Amino acid sequence: MPMTDNSAGKIGAAPEGARARDRLALLTADNAAVPLPASVQAITAILLAALLIALPWLGLGYRFLSIAITTLYTAIGLYGLGLQFGQAGIMSVGHAALMGVGAYASAILSVQLDLGFWTSLPFAMALSAIVGGVIGLPTLRVGGQHYIIITFCFCALFVIVLTNGGTFTGSATGLDVGSVTPLPGINFDKLSNNYYLVLAALFLALAATHLIGISRYGRTLRAIRENEQLARSVGINVDLHKLGVLMVSGLFAGLAGVLQLYYLRHISPTLFGAFPSLYLALMVMLGGARYLYGPLIGAVIVNFLPEVLNLDPVDSRIAYGVCLLLVILLLPGGVGAGIKNIYCAIAGGSVTQGGGANGRA
Amino acid sequence: MDIFVQQLVNSLSVASVTILIGIGITLIFGLAGIVNFAHGEFLMVGGMATWFMAGAGMNFFVALVFAGLLVGALGFAAERCLFRFTLNRPMNGFIMSIGLSVILQHAVIRVFNEFQKSITDPVGLVWTIGGVDIIAMRAIVVAITVVIVAITYFGISRSRYGMALRASVSDRDTAELMGIPVRRYVTGVFIYGSLLAGIGGALMISLFPITPFTGSVIIIRGFAVSLIGGLGNVGGAVVGGLVLGLVDGLSAGYGYPEWTDAYSLVVMILILVLRPQGLLGGTLGPKAS
Numbered sequence: 001m002p003m004t005d006n007s008a009g010k011i012g013a014a015p016e017g018a019r020a021r022d023r024l025a026l027l028t029a030d031n032a033a034v035p036l037p038a039s040v041q042a043i044t045a046i047l048l049a050a051l052l053i054a055l056p057w058l059g060l061g062y063r064f065l066s067i068a069i070t071t072l073y074t075a076i077g078l079y080g081l082g083l084q085f086g087q088a089g090i091m092s093v094g095h096a097a098l099m100g101v102g103a104y105a106s107a108i109l110s111v112q113l114d115l116g117f118w119t120s121l122p123f124a125m126a127l128s129a130i131v132g133g134v135i136g137l138p139t140l141r142v143g144g145q146h147y148i149i150i151t152f153c154f155c156a157l158f159v160i161v162l163t164n165g166g167t168f169t170g171s172a173t174g175l176d177v178g179s180v181t182p183l184p185g186i187n188f189d190k191l192s193n194n195y196y197l198v199l200a201a202l203f204l205a206l207a208a209t210h211l212i213g214i215s216r217y218g219r220t221l222r223a224i225r226e227n228e229q230l231a232r233s234v235g236i237n238v239d240l241h242k243l244g245v246l247m248v249s250g251l252f253a254g255l256a257g258v259l260q261l262y263y264l265r266h267i268s269p270t271l272f273g274a275f276p277s278l279y280l281a282l283m284v285m286l287g288g289a290r291y292l293y294g295p296l297i298g299a300v301i302v303n304f305l306p307e308v309l310n311l312d313p314v315d316s317r318i319a320y321g322v323c324l325l326l327v328i329l330l331l332p333g334g335v336g337a338g339i340k341n342i343y344c345a346i347a348g349g350s351v352t353q354g355g356g357a358n359g360r361a
Numbered sequence: 362m363d364i365f366v367q368q369l370v371n372s373l374s375v376a377s378v379t380i381l382i383g384i385g386i387t388l389i390f391g392l393a394g395i396v397n398f399a400h401g402e403f404l405m406v407g408g409m410a411t412w413f414m415a416g417a418g419m420n421f422f423v424a425l426v427f428a429g430l431l432v433g434a435l436g437f438a439a440e441r442c443l444f445r446f447t448l449n450r451p452m453n454g455f456i457m458s459i460g461l462s463v464i465l466q467h468a469v470i471r472v473f474n475e476f477q478k479s480i481t482d483p484v485g486l487v488w489t490i491g492g493v494d495i496i497a498m499r500a501i502v503v504a505i506t507v508v509i510v511a512i513t514y515f516g517i518s519r520s521r522y523g524m525a526l527r528a529s530v531s532d533r534d535t536a537e538l539m540g541i542p543v544r545r546y547v548t549g550v551f552i553y554g555s556l557l558a559g560i561g562g563a564l565m566i567s568l569f570p571i572t573p574f575t576g577s578v579i580i581i582r583g584f585a586v587s588l589i590g591g592l593g594n595v596g597g598a599v600v601g602g603l604v605l606g607l608v609d610g611l612s613a614g615y616g617y618p619e620w621t622d623a624y625s626l627v628v629m630i631l632i633l634v635l636r637p638q639g640l641l642g643g644t645l646g647p648k649a650s
Contacts (some may be wrong), residue, residue: 082364091452091456093459136632138630138633138634141634141637142633142634142637144451144452144638145451145452145455146398146588146633148455149584149588149629149633150630150633152581152632153581153626153629153630153633154630156581156622156626157623157626157627157630160620160622160626161623161625163619163621164620166437214400274577275577278462280458281459282456282459282460282463285456314467314470314471315467317463317464317466317467318463318464318467318468318471320460320463321460321461321462321463321464321467322460322464323460324442324456324457324459324460324463325457325460325461325464328447328453328456328457328460329443329446329457332450332453337522
């Protein structure tokens with residue numbers, strides 16, 4: 001990816017008399033590599049967590065909460081995609097199919113073997129991870145765009161297999177499952193409890209993404225993203241790292257898929273086809289794959305925009321498309337980059353400079 | 362045997378549309394270095410425009426020309442306003458084309474509706490040759506495709522412009538130093554590929570009904586064809602289109618029709634993994650990033 005982090009030293013350092021053009025460049029730059037101070041990161045995390053936890057008590061209604069659940073499980077899937085694209089630079093437009101592998105694995109286990117949510121979850125996640133790794137094998141041979149086309153083919157193929165799978169996959173009508181097995185004292189049929197279940201999973205995904213981002217593993221992935229040959233020449237096992245991140249991404253996708261399954265209680269092949277996959281790619285680009293909260297921002301924008309603006313589905317899809325074009329042309333780092341840059345512009349010189357490793361907004 | 366010959370003719374006409382979109386993609390991806398995911402939507406827009414104009418009483422063949430010009434203009438606008446800015450970042454261009462395809466699809470739904478559209482057979486003749494019934498329109502589709510393929514092939518391989526274009530692909534900087542306006546060539550190839558998509562769409566709607574979602578199905582076949590043949594290789598795209606069209610047509614008649622779409626996908630994944638440069642050779646497309 002040629003989106004180099006070339007502005008590491010510029011952030012927040014606009015001189016007093018900077019021309020308007022320089023200011024604009026500051027706002028649209030991709031500053032994922034520059035860390036914010038730990039205190040700012042912590043405050044952001046706490047505020048966000050508090051908001052998300054308090055959401056069901058704000059009295060926003062059943063419909064709002066339903067959309068919030070959809071947003072959150074989508075965001076979990078997006079964190080997988082964000083890891084593989086943002087950190088390792090491997091884009092996929094077949095990610096919904098990976099979520100589908102998890103969802104269908106769990107549903108089939110439920111129908112055939114009568115396994116519940118908690119027992120089928122590990123199997124579904126493991127299967128998604130394995131499938132993610134297997135589809136990832138071609139990345140070792142072919143580069144960027146060829147791999148994207150392969151993922152799109154895989155996605156289309158997956159839908160055809162599901163549709164022709166007879167009673168085992170429920171064909172075009174799909175499969176039904178029961179509700180989440182209740183934990184002692186917690187019944188997940190209640191919408192707000194289901195929300196907290198998905199929220200807990202989201203926090204796990206966020207924490208995992210953050211830890212990978214600041215770890216040696218994350219740094220190695222970014223080195224591969226920036227220059228694969230150089231990374232290989234200094235002794236990094238590029239193939240293993242690439243497959244590894246795709247499997248982690250598969251784990252996230254499996255988790256998201258199972259949560260989606262038990263929220264909807266019914267799945268069919270169209271949920272995991274080409275269009276949902278394209279929208280996942282769109283959301284992650286919109287939010288900004290390299291920023292900790294980027295995928296979440298992307299999911300919130302895409303899921304809530306039609307609701308807030310009261311758009312019908314056709315108009316809202318046109319709006320997503322236009323947003324995507326604008327973001328790529330004007331703000332290649334995504335909305336996450338924009339928010340971070342605006343914060344830095346306001347905070348001015350108080351932001352520490354330096355080429356630290358973790359790119360977090 | 363008669364049935365087999367008829368299946369063959371039908372498959373050839375289906376293959377023609379596939380070849381047209383495949384050539385468009387192979388030129389744009391392989392020579393201009395742009396992966397345009399909205400190319401299938403360009404074809405769909407061409408088909409819809411033809412449907413609209415034919416519905417307004419225009420002769421089909423006049424409508425075909427207008428559809429080609431309209432989609433060519435669309436390609437020009439897309440290249441100037443969007444892809445021009447991402448030539449150095451092909452991945453961003455790819456993502457942007459996904460956005461463009463979503464916009465075009467839903468813009469067509471907004472202007473018309475999401476139901477399938479068809480036109481009556483513009484020629485309405487059936488020729489009987491040696492006991493085989495051939496629908497005249499299908500033969501005309503094949504003939505138009507043959508002419509376009511010939512023009513494109515000789516344009517790329519023999520003409521001055523084709524040579525300059527191939528020079529810009531193999532070494533852009535040197536070509537620019539030799540005075541070739543590379544950027545203008547990129548725009549030109551993009552417009553020409555889009556024009557072919559428009560004509561392909563018009564021909565497609567003369568064969569079978571299309572919906573606003575046809576583009577996203579056909580784009581995969583277009584990529585399959587261009588990758589089988591090798592990017593930038595017009596002859597390869599023809600071979601790829603024939604193979605895919607025949608496999609599809611014959612499997613619909615004899616094999617398992619519900620798996621028809623899967624064949625092209627499997628073929629494509631295998632080729633991408635085993636021979637990324639295509640079966641017949643070609644450029645590798647824009648440098649993988």
